[in-house]
Amino acid sequence: MSSEAQQSEEVYEAFLEHVRKYNYVGDASGVLSWDQQVMMPEGGTPARSKQSSTLSTVHHELLTDDKLSEWLDELDGTVDDEQQAVVREVRRSHERANAIPEDLVKRLSEASSNALPVWEEAKAKSDFSLFEETLEELVELRREYAAAIDPDRDPYEVLFEDYEPYIDIDTAEAILTELREELPALIDAIAESDVEPADPFEGEYDAETQESLVTEALDTLGYDWDRGRLDTAPHPFSTGTQFDARVTTRFAPDDPMGAIGSTIHEFGHASYTLGLSDDDYGTPLGDSRDMTVHESQSRLWENHVGRSKPFWRLFASEVEEQFGITASPQAFYEHANEVYDDNMIRVEADELTYHMHIVVRFEIERDLIRGDLDVSEVPQVWNDKVEEYLGVRPDNDAEGCLQDIHWTHGNFGYFPTYSLGSVLASQLFGAAERELGDLDDDIESGNFDRLYGWLNENVHEHGCRYTTTDLIEEATGEAFTAEYFLDYANKKYGNLYNL
Amino acid sequence: MSSEAQQSEEVYEAFLEHVRKYNYVGDASGVLSWDQQVMMPEGGTPARSKQSSTLSTVHHELLTDDKLSEWLDELDGTVDDEQQAVVREVRRSHERANAIPEDLVKRLSEASSNALPVWEEAKAKSDFSLFEETLEELVELRREYAAAIDPDRDPYEVLFEDYEPYIDIDTAEAILTELREELPALIDAIAESDVEPADPFEGEYDAETQESLVTEALDTLGYDWDRGRLDTAPHPFSTGTQFDARVTTRFAPDDPMGAIGSTIHEFGHASYTLGLSDDDYGTPLGDSRDMTVHESQSRLWENHVGRSKPFWRLFASEVEEQFGITASPQAFYEHANEVYDDNMIRVEADELTYHMHIVVRFEIERDLIRGDLDVSEVPQVWNDKVEEYLGVRPDNDAEGCLQDIHWTHGNFGYFPTYSLGSVLASQLFGAAERELGDLDDDIESGNFDRLYGWLNENVHEHGCRYTTTDLIEEATGEAFTAEYFLDYANKKYGNLYNL
Known part of the structure; x- marks a missing residue:
């Protein structure tokens, strides 16, 4: 192995270790979510919300990490086919996550949380007018989200x-x-x-x-x-x-x-x-x-x-x-x-x-x-x-x-x-x-x-x-x-x- | 509130947000551990080990974060009794975690993992001699751990x-x-x-x-x-x-x-x-x-x-x-x-x-x-x-x-x-x-x-x-x-x- 290839292999390993960390945190979130839907007593909700949203934050921080940008640039085109597939997938998620301003991430999350009880009431009363304004806001936020990723493409395609x-x-x-x-x-x-x-x-x-x-x-x-x-x-x-x-x-x-x-x-x-x-x-x-x-x-x-x-x-x-x-x-x-x-x-x-x-x-x-x-x-x-x-x-x-x-x-x-x-x-x-x-x-x-x-x-x-x-x-x-x-x-x- | 007190309150809030993040990750680990002991099918072990050790790493990184040292120094003695108790507890954990070199953390974790099957076999065969060397290593590592925290005190007291x-x-x-x-x-x-x-x-x-x-x-x-x-x-x-x-x-x-x-x-x-x-x-x-x-x-x-x-x-x-x-x-x-x-x-x-x-x-x-x-x-x-x-x-x-x-x-x-x-x-x-x-x-x-x-x-x-x-x-x-x-x-x- 040339020393250049060896160095690239080392970069790939460091990159992969970070990717694994990201995915393991995601899978840990999956366990919390399974537990919440299947096992958790009802009273557990406030604590579980905090735990899950903290893991989401950690997950997001790992995905948007600047080191990842550097590794991706360094690896792209220099690795074998399998590795290139990994680079392709991680780059896509990394770039998408980085395209969304933190403030928008927060507004999206809040809007969905707030929407839930409104939708539940509208559905219970079978009255769309109660939900109309909320749906308008959700549509607008998602259009903003799509534009943040690519303002030049059909926003539905982006979503x-x-x-x-x-x-x-x-x-x-x-x-x-x-x-x-x-x-x-x-x-x-x-x-x-x-x-x-x-x-x-x-x-x-x-x-x-x-x-x-x-x-x-x-x-x-x-x-x-x-x-x-x-x-x-x-x-x-x-x-x-x-x-x-x-x-x-x-x-x-x-x-x-x-x-x-x-x-x-x-x-x-x-x-x-x-x-x-x-x-x-x-x-x-x-x-x-x-x-x-x-x-x-x-x-x-x-x-x-x-x-x-x-x-x-x-x-x-x-x-x-x-x-x-x-x-x-x-x-x-x-x-x-x-x-x-x-x-x-x-x-x-x-x-x-x-x-x-x-x-x-x-x-x-x-x-x-x-x-x-x-x-x-x-x-x-x-x-x-x-x-x-x-x-x-x-x-x-x-x-x-x-x-x-x-x-x-x-x-x-x-x-x-x-x-x-x-x-x-x-x-x-x-x-x-x-x-x-x-x-x-x-x-x-x-x-x-x-x-x-x-x-x-x-x-x-x-x-x-x-x-x-x-x-x-x-x-x-x-x-x-x-x-x-x-x-x-x-x-x-x-x-x-x-x- | 004086502007100085207000500033201190802001520092305390930022500090507390970090502390909460640390504890929420710890509680998420607790959910994974409960699941592993109570619900998880046996085949899940390899994945769960990765997930749990990743959460431990994140937990440790949050606890040893340099920002925490700064906040602790800034807050110590300037806050009220309740807040001072929080500062005391976090400082203790933070300093303990920082005292242990990463390499020792790793060796301790590996030694315990390796020790488990050895102990199990020794117990099954009821033969201490099979476990003796392993126990010696564990004792030595823990003495090293105690010395890293405080070389001048009784190591058992430290543990x-x-x-x-x-x-x-x-x-x-x-x-x-x-x-x-x-x-x-x-x-x-x-x-x-x-x-x-x-x-x-x-x-x-x-x-x-x-x-x-x-x-x-x-x-x-x-x-x-x-x-x-x-x-x-x-x-x-x-x-x-x-x-x-x-x-x-x-x-x-x-x-x-x-x-x-x-x-x-x-x-x-x-x-x-x-x-x-x-x-x-x-x-x-x-x-x-x-x-x-x-x-x-x-x-x-x-x-x-x-x-x-x-x-x-x-x-x-x-x-x-x-x-x-x-x-x-x-x-x-x-x-x-x-x-x-x-x-x-x-x-x-x-x-x-x-x-x-x-x-x-x-x-x-x-x-x-x-x-x-x-x-x-x-x-x-x-x-x-x-x-x-x-x-x-x-x-x-x-x-x-x-x-x-x-x-x-x-x-x-x-x-x-x-x-x-x-x-x-x-x-x-x-x-x-x-x-x-x-x-x-x-x-x-x-x-x-x-x-x-x-x-x-x-x-x-x-x-x-x-x-x-x-x-x-x-x-x-x-x-x-x-x-x-x-x-x-x-x-x-x-x-x-x-x-």
Whole structure:
């Protein structure tokens, strides 16, 4: 090794040590957040807020550290491909964080905190006018935030990149537009179909029974209990590292299928996290890609496995046994895939209408941030769009534009990644089957090794080595496309509803 | 306010913000540690080690920050009494941390990590010779550590101050010596007594039943579930803040009394933490005093309440009901206070012989650190002392000098605080009864308000405002003394064993 190369290696090591410190503090924050949502007694909130916001401050200080700028400049272009990927990822986060004035960071954080009770009251009273001024402020602050990062670009594009930095906004918009153009016809046809899907569940089921069932589902899928755990949370989520990726779920007495779906969804997220490289823990090479890829993993397991016929041929007997009911695999399959075309609530939506809920939010937040829509018009536009895409109209703001918390948190640009993730799930599942052959037999026999292996090799273990766009092309041999999702949806629902 | 006073107030505020940041990071570490001991799946260890050691580094950096030196110099003597107490506490920690070279911090941490598997193997094989070299290294490193803090003072005194900075070592040693001189006669008399205490428990009890019983015990004592929770851990502990102070316990099938005692012990710790000032959270005024005072609170509830006759008149019916056994309050009382004079294991010891186990450890670690005892002599000296104080001799190293983990962690000077805490518990309970009158009726009726109120007013709510020595004198009107404990022990056991 030349002395120059050696010196560069030393700089890289010092840089990486700092990056690891930054990421370990971030993961410590994740533990505090898990605890707060799952374990913490209610009285703990004031102390936990202080602890968490202090870790955020430390995290931010490490990311904006001047030393990082120097290292990045010194390393850029002088290191190998893997190291260059690390430099790329850290530079992006570092520059973004440094672009935002401290004062704006503070105002954003305060505005979100203040917005929460206002939104809660407006939602409880189903009265958007109570929230209007607050939403205006949040939109303005996020426009200011986008301008601080790049005053010359479309502000919505800039915000979208906080959640999905490596899929360009035109590609994302094209995919969402395709969903908007293609799905309503299918949804309409389903609404007009005479088919009534079966529902094998009757009455109510206690949390203990449901927990034992979803635990069995996790066992079936091969969840590694030595590196994870299952708990309940009001809003299910998963969190952790490749050494400890936990899932949460929730149980509604009359909706065991909801618990199964939600648990398998979170399992998908956790399986991605658990598939990251152990050796690269603490660096971008051992960290997951952004929202779209993460959501592709949760949706792949939730929809392409958990809502598939072979899965129910495998799992129906388990439900029968634990719930003491008799029903065919086909009945469970139908119930898992029932389309609720009169549902107004995103989080209760089925696999198909879900995307119309997303398109409504995407179009409205995009236009708000671009300055093409006035905040006061949101309820009217929302209801019009829901009616146009789903054929039903919300009765009030609570089941309309006030239902989601995202904007209250100042998260504009997040919603699209939900649909993009589902679309990518189909594309990845298609590529896996192209390479491995049909996976029905694997699923029906509870053998997930080949599927998991393919995902691990083509997605998980790369961490952030590739950009999202490159990762998709490497894994599937194609550019990001909605084709697979639309084929899948048309075939599956055409069959189910005799279209 | 003069402009000078105003400026000083501003400096104090900046200083305090830094102190809070330091303490919030420390409390975040506490959450990670609780999670690791109670919730974390085993596979999580590698990631958790990185996260925790990073938080320790950040914590240490905040404590050794040069700004802190400047602020401390600027504030010292110019602030009011409360602020001066904060300055005193922070200065002490800051100077101690700065006295230790980074390299030594690292070597200490590595030596403890390396020592753990060696100690575990030696203990498993009951062979001290396997651990001898490691213990020598740990002793040497701690002597070096003590010399770095103050080369001119007794190194054991310096180490003791890490756990108990505000009780001088002569006072501590005098109290331990008094226990060593007074208790063996009582223990001997008990061994010779014909009295056989009752044992109402027969057979084995499952964890679920025991958990429901200790939950009832916590309810009875008034544990605030909105600011705490109960879980199980291999080594019970309590941790947290005034907003969220959690307890853990463990269940052995044949020892429900052990679970009750351990749970009430941890409740005592938690009750101290929960009694700290909310407004002063994050500063020494809202933080607990050191080990002796903390242990006094756990021992007071464990021994003076949980092992008292009136408590068993209150609680016996609860055990009868939940365990389906019939026994008198007197029988439970006798069982809770049985003296096991042939027990070699500290953590299984009764309230009385416990102190002899501590004295053995204290005398040995003191002599090791002072250079008056060679590591190779430890097993022999240990066994001789146990035989002298307890009248029984360990058969092997595992039930002798290898039983405790403390030295493996490099903790020399910790053991004495266990006994000092029990002694202080008696002194505080005596002072409370002097002021409030006899508390038997309160305890028997499950009314702990007056006792809790007294402890809160005289101990908890002061945080670290007073030094330990001053706190004891303020609360009891006397200097720290073993008199109350010895009176209590002689009276209680004299009565129990017809001496």
